[in-house]
Amino acid sequence: GENVEQHPSTLSVQEGDSAVIKCTYSDSASNYFPWYKQELGKRPQLIIDIRSNVGEKKDQRIAVTLNKTAKHFSLHITETQPEDSAVYFCAASKTGNQFYFGTGTSLTVIP
Amino acid sequence: DAGVIQSPRHEVTEMGQEVTLRCKPISGHDYLFWYRQTMMRGLELLIYFNNNVPIDDSGMPEDRFSAKMPNASFSTLKIQPSEPRDSAVYFCASSVTTGTQYFGPGTRLLVL
Numbered sequence: 001g002e003n004v005e006q007h008p009s010t011l012s013v014q015e016g017d018s019a020v021i022k023c024t025y026s027d028s029a030s031n032y033f034p035w036y037k038q039e040l041g042k043r044p045q046l047i048i049d050i051r052s053n054v055g056e057k058k059d060q061r062i063a064v065t066l067n068k069t070a071k072h073f074s075l076h077i078t079e080t081q082p083e084d085s086a087v088y089f090c091a092a093s094k095t096g097n098q099f100y101f102g103t104g105t106s107l108t109v110i111p
Numbered sequence: 112d113a114g115v116i117q118s119p120r121h122e123v124t125e126m127g128q129e130v131t132l133r134c135k136p137i138s139g140h141d142y143l144f145w146y147r148q149t150m151m152r153g154l155e156l157l158i159y160f161n162n163n164v165p166i167d168d169s170g171m172p173e174d175r176f177s178a179k180m181p182n183a184s185f186s187t188l189k190i191q192p193s194e195p196r197d198s199a200v201y202f203c204a205s206s207v208t209t210g211t212q213y214f215g216p217g218t219r220l221l222v223l
Binding site: 034100 | 144153154155156159167202206208210211212213214216
């Protein structure tokens with residue numbers, strides 16, 4: 001099956017700085033890559049996703065880039081705010097429904 | 112829309128007891144997923160259904176776990192007998208075909 005690795009496991013940034021989280025995947029057939037945000041004690045919620053026919057996607061302060069050749073994708077958060085503090089999960093899928101999740105990155109934004 | 116509904120939200124039970132977790136997916140969604148989340152193993156897909164039919168149960172840890180989806184609006188995940196290592200947060204999620212998976216609030220299970 002698919003193997004998704006996520007780094008770093010923890011990340012602390014000053015408010016206003018950028019945060020970058022990276023994921024690699026093993027199955028070259030994977031073509032859908034969502035990112036989920038999970039606040040403490042809450043459910044995971046989709047924040048952005050990208051399909052393999054696109055190299056980059058942006059939504060306000062959040063962007064995701066995909067390098068199919070290298071089989072890695074990254075989440076970029078600019079101008080971080082305290083409310084961005086959460087655990088972020090990447091995932092990969094080749095069917096669009098069976099997701100393989102990374103192990104999560106705990107992001108702390110220091111005011 | 113109320114979103115995905117799970118019950119109970121918290122469950123404390125003793126080792127050996129049967130535990131049943133319940134999920135109501137979003138109306139119109141044809142995929143339903145059961146996940147388990149622990150600190151050690153992260154988010155693991157246990158089983159998923161398409162149009163009420165189990166498609167892949169390879170993530171179910173062992174025979175003590177079983178899941179059913181008798182109709183499009185209800186699914187159960189049962190653990191019998193429960194063990195302390197089953198303690199985790201269990202999430203149900205639903206989606207429309209190959210779309211965003213919407214997670215329920217989760218059931219926090221503690222097996223003593």
